[in-house]
Amino acid sequence: MAVEEKIVRVAAVGDIHCNESHRDVVHALLAHITETAEVLLLCGDLTDTGLVEEAHILAREITTTVKIPVVGVLGNHDYESGKQLEIRQILCDAGVSILDGETVQVQGIGFAGVKGFAGGFGRYQLEAWGELAIKEFVQEAMDEALKLELALARLEEMPLVVLMHYSPIRATVEGEPREILPFLGSSRLEVPLTWFDVIAVFHGHAHRGMPEGYTARNIPVYNVAMPLLRALHPERPPFRLLEVSCPVSDTAMGQ
Ligand SMILES: [Fe+2]
Ligand SMILES: [Fe+2]
Numbered sequence: 180m181a182v183e184e185k186i187v188r189v190a191a192v193g194d195i196h197c198n199e200s201h202r203d204v205v206h207a208l209l210a211h212i213t214e215t216a217e218v219l220l221l222c223g224d225l226t227d228t229g230l231v232e233e234a235h236i237l238a239r240e241i242t243t244t245v246k247i248p249v250v251g252v253l254g255n256h257d258y259e260s261g262k263q264l265e266i267r268q269i270l271c272d273a274g275v276s277i278l279d280g281e282t283v284q285v286q287g288i289g290f291a292g293v294k295g296f297a298g299g300f301g302r303y304q305l306e307a308w309g310e311l312a313i314k315e316f317v318q319e320a321m322d323e324a325l326k327l328e329l330a331l332a333r334l335e336e337m338p339l340v341v342l343m344h345y346s347p348i349r350a351t352v353e354g355e356p357r358e359i360l361p362f363l364g365s366s367r368l369e370v371p372l373t374w375f376d377v378i379a380v381f382h383g384h385a386h387r388g389m390p391e392g393y394t395a396r397n398i399p400v401y402n403v404a405m406p407l408l409r410a411l412h413p414e415r416p417p418f419r420l421l422e423v424s425c426p427v428s429d430t431a432m433g434q
Contacts, residue, residue: 182426182427183426183427184424184425184426184427185287185424185425185426185427186422186423186424186425187217187218187286187287187288187422187423187424187425188215188216188217188218188420188421188422188423189216189217189218189220189288189340189379189420189421189422189423190212190215190216190218190219190220190418190419190420191219191220191221191222191342191381191401191403191418191419191420191421192208192212192219192220192221192222192383192403192405192408192417192418192419193221193222193223193224193254193344193381193382193383193384193402193403193404193405194222194223194224194254194383194384194386194404194405194406195208195221195224195225195237195405196224196225196226196227196256196405197225197226197227197233197234197236197237197240198226198227198228198230198233198236199232199233199236202236202240205236205237205240206240206244207416208405208416208417208418209240209241209244209245210244211416211418212245212247212416212418213244213245213246213247215420216247216420217247217248217285217286218247218248218249218250218285218286218288219245219247219248219249219250220249220250220251220290220340220342220381220403221249221250221251221252221275221342222251222252222254222342222343222344222381222382222383222403222404223251223252223253223254223255223256223257223294223343223344223382223383223384224254224255224256224257224344224383224384224404225237225251225253225254225256225257225266225270226256226257226266227256228256228259228260229256229257229258229259229260229261229262229263229266230260230262231260231262231265231266231269234257234262234265234266234269234270235269237270237273238269238270238272238273238275239273241270241273241274241275242273242274248274248276248285248286249274249275249276250275250276250278250283250285250290250292250342251270251275251276251277251278251292251342252277252278252279252292252293252294252295252342252343252344253266253267253277253279253294253344254294254344254383254384255294255344255384267279276290277292278290278291278292278293278330278342279292279293279294279326280292280293280326280327280329280330281330282330282331282333282334284334284335284337286425287337287338287425287426287427288337288338288339288340288423288425289334289335289337289338289339289340290339290340290341290342291327291330291331291334291339291340291341291342292330292341292342292343293323293326293327293330293343293368294323294343294344294345295320295323295327295343295344295345295346295347295364295365295368295382296319296320296322296323296345296365296368297316297320297345297361297362297363297364297365298316298317298320298361298364298365298366298367299360299361299365299366300348300349300360300361300364300365300366301349301366303361304361304365304366304367305317305361307321320365320367320368321367323343323345323365323367323368324365324367324368324370324371325371327341327343327368327371327372328370328371328374331371331372331374331375331377332375334375336376337425337426338376338378338423338424338425339375339376339377339378340377340378340379340380340381340421340423341372341377341379341380341381342380342381342382343368343380343381343382344382344383344384345363345364345365345368345382345384346363346364346365346368346382346384346385346388346400346402347364347365347366347368347369347372347380347382347394347400348364348366348369348392348393348394348400349364349366349392350389350391350392350393350400351364351382351385351388351389351390351391351392351400351401351402352364352384352385352388352389352402353388353389353392354385354387354388354389355385355386355387355388363384363385363388364382364384364385369394369395372394372396372398373394373395373396373398377398378398378399378423379398379399379400379401379421379423380394380398380399380400380401381400381401381403381419382400382401382402382403383402383403383404383405384404385402385404385407386404386406386407387406387407387410388402388404388407389402390402390403390407390408390411390419401419401421403418403419405417405418
C-alpha cells in the first residue's frame with residue numbers, strides 16, 4: 180500500500196548570540212522563518228555571553244513572533260556565565276524544546292540534540308592519555324557522544340535529524356584558522372550518527388567554516404552558524420532550509 184507523504188520544511192540557524200544590541204536582527208530573522216518553515220532548529224550560542232537577560236530577550240522574541248515549534252541546543256556561549264540551567268528554563272518556558280540528550284518528535288520527524296564538545300578529528304583527535312585534565316577533556320566529548328547515541332536509540336523509525344553546537348566532522352569547520360580546528364568539534368560525535376537512519380545533521384560554532392559536508396557514511400552535515408550564512412549570502416535571511424519527506428499520519432509532537 181502506498182504511504183502518503185508530505186514535505187516538512189525545517190529551518191535551522193545557530194550562533195544568534197542574542198543580546199540587546201541586535202534584537203531587531205533577531206526579530207526580523209524569526210519573523211521570516213515563521214513564514215517559511217514548519218519547524219525551527221536553533222543550534223547553540225543562543226545568547227552572546229550566557230546572561231539571563233539575553234535569554235529573556237530571545238524568549239520574548241520567540242513568544243511574540245514565532246508560530247512554529249522550536250527545537251534547540253545550547254552552545255558554549257550559553258555556558259559562559261554559569262547560567263545555563265536558567266537559560267534553558269527561560270527558553271523552555273517560551274515553548275522551546277531544549278535538547279541535552281533528549282528527543283522530540285515534530286511533524287513526523289525525530290529530533291535528537293546535544294551540545295557536543297571539542298577534541299579534534301580523525302586520527303589526530305585528542306586521546307584520553309596522560310594527565311587527568313586531558314582525560315577529563317576527552318571524557319566530556321565521549322559523554323556527549325554517548326548522550327547522542329542513547330537519544331537516537333529512543334526514537335522510533337522515522338526520519339531522524341540531529342542538532343548540535345560543535346561539529347561532528349572536520350569538513351564544515353575548514354576555513355577557520357588551522358590552529359583552532361580541534362576546538363570546533365569532535366569525530367567522537369560522528370560515531371553514533373552512523374548507527375541510525377539520520378538524514379541530516381545541523382551544527383554551528385564554526386563562524387568561518389564551510390556550510391556543508393558529509394560524514395564517512397554520507398550523511399549531510401550543515402554548518403548553520405549565522406555569521407557564516409550571512410557572509411555567504413548577504414542578500415537573504417541567514418538560515419538554512421531543509422525539506423523533509425514524512426509520512427502524513429505521523430503528526431504528533433511529544434518529548
Ligand atoms: Fe558562536
Ligand atoms: Fe560556539
